[in-house]
Amino acid sequence: MSLIPASLQTSHAAVAMAAREKACQSCAARTLSICGALPTDHLGRLAMMRAPQHLEPGETFLNEGDPATHYLNITAGAVKVYKLLPDGRRQITGFLFAGDLLGLAFNDTYTYSAEALTPVTVCRFPRRQLERLLEEFPAVERRLLAMASNELAAAQEQMVLLGRKTAQERIASFLLTLLRRGQRLGRSAERVKLPMTRADIGDYLGLTTETVSRAFTNLRRCGCIALEGACNVHLLDRDRLEELAEGGE
Amino acid sequence: MSLIPASLQTSHAAVAMAAREKACQSCAARTLSICGALPTDHLGRLAMMRAPQHLEPGETFLNEGDPATHYLNITAGAVKVYKLLPDGRRQITGFLFAGDLLGLAFNDTYTYSAEALTPVTVCRFPRRQLERLLEEFPAVERRLLAMASNELAAAQEQMVLLGRKTAQERIASFLLTLLRRGQRLGRSAERVKLPMTRADIGDYLGLTTETVSRAFTNLRRCGCIALEGACNVHLLDRDRLEELAEGGE
């Protein structure tokens, strides 16, 4: 069964269409996280608004201060979202992965920049069109509200981390958050992949590269984790890590 | 013109009704911030769901971990919202004032506690009822989504503060945020009232009481602010304060 509306199926050359359909089916599948119970044909319509866009690691595809014209749905890869101070200090406000939506927090302009960490695919939804869709399907709006609520709760958790936790606790919390997220997507229960650099982790946790590295070393020495290269973390003692993350002893 | 639906007007004793109507009219007026363009009679219905509730300073009226049964609209006074770590470290995630809504970030249980800073009035809206109303009036939902978006943007700004700013910059930012908020409510453009203690400010900005106090003293010495008692701040040099807040020199 095709997800593409009939009206579109006949309006393009068959070859281009086939490629496009393939791409957009996967886009549509990922887009489920936004659409919830949206009828299939409209889901297809949403996914068809734009062809997915591919980005290389290091590409900045969204700039703080630019007019906020699109919602972006990450359909593959990992992304960092950050804000800068005039003197160059940087705070990463979040890492996004497949299924995440970018554009929930906005005004007239984007209030953050976004950069690909790995090869990334995104679907760009023009604000106007999506908003028109919202009027038609309140269920989508409900879904967006729920997502925004979750983001808010996560942001508040991050405030606790940034305001009150030690370096050690921050790293432990960070690893556990990534682990939980991975588990929800059906990944391993004890292995975490870090697609970002130590500097990125530092900018996310309010630390420096060096402090991040030292904290990893400590966790390794105390037997909580094992590092397999710099980017693969094996969580050996999750319970202990949970304690450390909340300041238990 | 009464805001109370006719069905309710006849279902209670006249005397009780009069008092209740008076209380709820003011509640309804404040509730505008949620309802936007909601038809008047339904706005009244929303406001009537519960009589406003009065709270004394220091009263905790919402506990992290309790089942999330209500949305709360602050109609008067000031409130602090916070999260605790097991060992008692505290992070205040926000200060709320008249017109603010509590309950946007939730799951099954509240993820934060809330305590009155001053005498406070709140309107409690049962989740279920409000959600039923949302289905009837998508405009309200749109409004909630917009509020959540703003909260998210503010939360991200706070992450920059907590992760990357110095004590001095945090205090300057804090004062300016309060000032802007006050201005939007039609208050003075150069005076800020602080209904919270230095310890509260510290727990909001990720600092200690002492550091907060020292930062105020510095700002006073460099001529940016004047303190009139501990709770009234006169912003003498707003431009300089803006520079300090963003790390300009």
Place this chain on the structure above:
DNA sequence: CGACGGTTTGAGTCCGGTCAATTGTCGTGG
């Protein structure tokens, strides 16, 4: 292989935390 970027480790410094004492503020009651 060597070059380059990222990571780890070490040595020393500093901002903000801790502990302690003093001052200020406000409400109460003599």
Place this chain on the structure above:
DNA sequence: CCACGACAATTGACCGGACTCAAACCGTCG
């Protein structure tokens, strides 16, 4: 009206965790 007590705010002295600067190490890729 002032004295008192309680609590908040300020100030000072010292300390320590995270930052800074610098060097060594590692893995990847040409």
